[in-house]
Amino acid sequence: NKFTCKNCGGDLIFNPETQSLKCPYCGTENENPDTIPEVHEELDFKEALAKFRNAEDTVEVQIEKCPACGAEVTLEANATTAGCDFCGTSIVAGGKSHKVMKPQYLLPFKITKDEAKKTFREWIQKRKFAPNDLKKQARMAEPLKGIYYPHWTFDADTRSKYSGKRGVHYTRTVEKTDSEGKKYTDTVTETRWTSVSGKVSRFFDDVLVAASHTLKKKLTGKLDEWNLKEMVSFSEKYLKGFKAESYSIDLEEGFSFAKEIMNEEIRSDIRHDIGGDEQEIKRVDTEYSDIKFKYILLPIWVVVYKFKDKYFQVLINGSTER
Ligand SMILES: [Zn+2]
Ligand SMILES: [Zn+2]
Structure with missing residues (x-):
């Protein structure tokens, strides 16, 4: 077994400090860290769907x-x-x-459990509103769990045709009558609308989508400072001492979430393209081509604690200081 210690035969765990396998029993480092930067290969969306049905990999x-x-x-x-x-x-x-x-790439843990614990303790101390009960519960919830959390990343070339309206403000002088029957003039701002249509295009690179429901989406969204360039090819060794989750949001569903993220940016491009003071988007037709993806695992330290019969999560990015 390549995951047992060459010195004492103990089960090895991945050491974030040295990026290699370490024996928790005798302390022997069992491998040199990988230092060769990797080129990340992306898979074609349609090919992968076809291939997946043939049950390879x-x-x-x-x-x-x-x-x-x-x-x-x-x-x-x-x-x-x-x-x-x-x-x-x-x-x-x-x-x-x-x-x-199987995952293609992962970002190894760089933050050790002790560092994550320290971050968590500092966080809980700063919660002035946190009742003491909660602080106690949260402390009891330790130790932290290191989990490799599944994500999809998508690339796509997009071309969108749109139609809508451009609103331009103008002021107009109007005659009004006050409560005493006196006439006076006032200016009002109104919007003149004209129908418009056009095209925008944008290339998206590495749109990140969480591929499980375990961790709260609004929490994982805040961990988004991932340096994906530091990813390495998937290997069992990185999982030693950690948990890994498989995706439950599949490739197609994942891409539909990615589209939502892309569409938001496309709509902002369209508003910019329409110009004027106000914009109304009536219709958008987007063509997605050259869709590529990666199935990756990202390292997250997780604390789950129970407070008043509810479970709460605290997440710490396992690869950077934040
Ligand atoms: Zn050993
Ligand atoms: Zn549970």
Whole structure:
């Protein structure tokens, strides 16, 4: 087994400090860190969908929802029970396994558990509004769990045709009558609308979409300072000592989320293209071509704690100081 210590035979864990496998028993570093920068290859969306149906590069897993905290826990195809990665509640597998792709790349953990713990303690101390109960609960929730969280990244070339209206403001003088019957003049601002149509185009690079429901979307969105250039090819060794989740939001659904993100930017391009003082967008037809994607894992330190029967999550980016 390449994941056992060459010195004492113990199970190795990935050490974020040295980026190599370390034996937690005798302390032996079992491998030199990878220092060669990698070129990241992207897969073609349509090809991958076709290939996926032919079941290449896939693994069988079961994804079960934790009945207590709602986390989506990935179990091996033949597992019957497991503890929830976050709250420890035992989960009985439903026995329905399905195929998932293997991750292509991952961003290794760089922040150690102790560093993450320190960040978490500082965070909880700063919560002035946090009642002492909550602080106590949160402290009890330690230790933190290091999880590789699934994400899709999408590239796409887009061309959009739009139609809408451009509104231009102008002022007009009007005659009014006051309460005493006296006439006076006033100016009012009005909008003159003209119909417009046009085209905009934009290339999107690495639009990031979380591929699971376990972590709250509004929290993962705040961790977005990922340096994806530091990703390495997926290898089991990085997972040692950490948990990894499979995607439960599949490639097609993931792309529909990516489109929402892209469309927001396209609409802003269109408003800019229309110009004027106000814009109305009536219709947008977007063609997406050259769609490429990567299936990646990103490192997140997670604290889940229970407060008044509710589960709360605190997330810490596992690859940068923030
Ligand atoms: Zn050892
Ligand atoms: Zn749970």
